[in-house]
Amino acid sequence: MPARKTIKKSTPKKTKSTRARASRKKAGKKGTATGIGQGPPGFMLVNMIPQSLSGETAQDSEPHLTVNPANPNMIIGTAFSPNPGGGALAPVYKSLNGGATWTVNAIVPSQAGSQLGTGDITTSFNRTGTKLYGGILRAGTGALEFLRTTVPAFPPMTVLKSRLSADQPFTHATTVPAGGVGAGQDRVYIGDNDFAAPAGKTQTVDQSLNAAVAAPAFNSVRVDKRTTMGQDGPQCRPVAHSDGTIYAAFYGWRAATGNFQANTFVVTSADVVVVRDDKWGGGGFVDLKEPVAPPGDGLAGKRVIKGVSFPFMIHGTAVTGQQRIGGTISIAVDPNNSSIVYLAWGDRQSGSFLTIHVRRSTDRGVTWSGPGDLLTIPNATNAALAINSAGMIGLLYQQVTGTGAGQRWVTHLQRSANAGVTWTDLVLANVPATAPVKTFDPYLGDYDHLVAVGQTFFGIFSTNNSPNMANFPNGVTYQRNANFTTHTLLNVNNSSPVAISIDPFFFKI
Secondary structure, three states, rough: OOOOOOOOOOOOOOOOOOOEEEEOOOOOOOOOOOOOOOOOOOEEEEEEHHHHHHHOEEOOOOOEEEOOOOOOOOEEEEEEOOOOOOEEEEEEEEOOOOOOOEEEEEEOOOOOOOOOOOOOOOEEEEEOOOOOEEEEEEOOOOEEEEEEEEEEOOOOOEEEEOOOEEEEEEEEEEEOOOOOOOOOOOEEEEEEEOOHHHHHHOOEEEEEEOOOOOOOOOEEOOOOOOOOOOOOOOOOOEEEEEOOOOOEEEEEEEOOOOOOOOOEEEEEEEEEEEEEEEEOOOOOOOOOEOOOOOOOOOEEEEEEEEEEEEOOOOOOOOOOOOOOOOOEEEEEEEEEEEEEEEEEEEEEEOEEEEEEEEEEOOOOOOOOOOOOOOEEHHHHHHHEEEOOOOOOOOOEEEEOOOHHOOOOOEEEEEEOOOOOOOOEEEEEEEEEOOOOOOOOOOOOOOOOEEEEOOOOOEEEEEEOOOOOOOOOOEEEEEEEOEEEOOOOEEOOOOOOOOOOOOEEEEEEE
16 A cells, blocks of 8 residues: 655755845845745745755755743754754754744754655744654654653753654654642643554554653554555644643545556545543544434544545646645644534546645534635645634745646645634745756655744745745745845855755744
């Protein structure tokens, strides 16, 4: 069965910024471009490659982000990025000033000389901001490993548990608030696709309900209770509310056709499933059940949508903007009310290789808005949802527009302050989809990420790094050397040209 476990690579970066804004161009000096940005108040978009790594040309794809809830100036980003020094640890991107500037810290267990740094990687701060947790597929072995380090020192991350035969770990950590049972304990939830699961029910949440102790225990909860075609999809997205409600969303694969290696594999029937646990994960994720009477089946897990179809590709094609497609899924819970939850997923629709849909539940996942969507986006992927403290919902995604030489990747942040009735669209990047030519799959990544701390949204995505203000209609800041007049990246010497590549970009608003 297609697992897509070992298909990645990339490079990192260090510090000084090059301001690039659209109006009043003053880009006379090489490596700088300044002006007044066109974005809304409080908006920031930053190319995360440090100036000291201006010569890098890696495909830094599949980014992820976590923000310290206790100190939002402290942010950790990740991507497929090798250690610039070639050591046995892969880097993370670190900012201590709210994302304005970034450095790289090599703290992730890896393999010396790895060109990827690491396989799939996601990280998450605990609620108190004293620990950073992570889940990776380790370079060299492909092993699924759960990691931890202390904040603010960030020593090399300790491996808490390791095993083989799993895919796409997705990490979410929190801390039980004061006054609750287990107050002060760290809860860590890592969604993954575990091929060692019995009966092909591979959707798994690996969790530790006291992760800060010296040797925390992790147990594997199999969250798909229905018959599969031999495995589920790679995406399993857990999210926690401070009252102990835990949701997770995934694709339950039921049938497929075609050949993965030939790039003709299509999931012909998959359920979009949401599960819930009301006891911090201690109840086995069985608190959201369908009724026994049809169309329910009495099993745990709400099938929000049944029988969706989409391509599951080993390689991206020209039609898909070089990006492999394999579904996309995200879930977010309102920090003010654990009964309110939003879900985004992708499926194949007529004339669209993948269409993103957004719906909402106000009763803890029992019923969902519909039959129409709150938002529908054709030819798009990498959906990421978050809800801020004011109840505003945000959706980050990347969409292909145009065809042939005019094909573009457009990265959007959509926001709604009225439960999805109306949306405000902010275009983050609008870049050529045909350049640079990919060096491996995934081209942009199988996911990006969006989080909210207070009323602020923080996000990360990867895309073409050509220094052209037309590509960033709301402004951008580059740390790496670049000439926005000639649209040329420059080496560390601020003179020699550097080929364009894929870089991670950070934003907040």
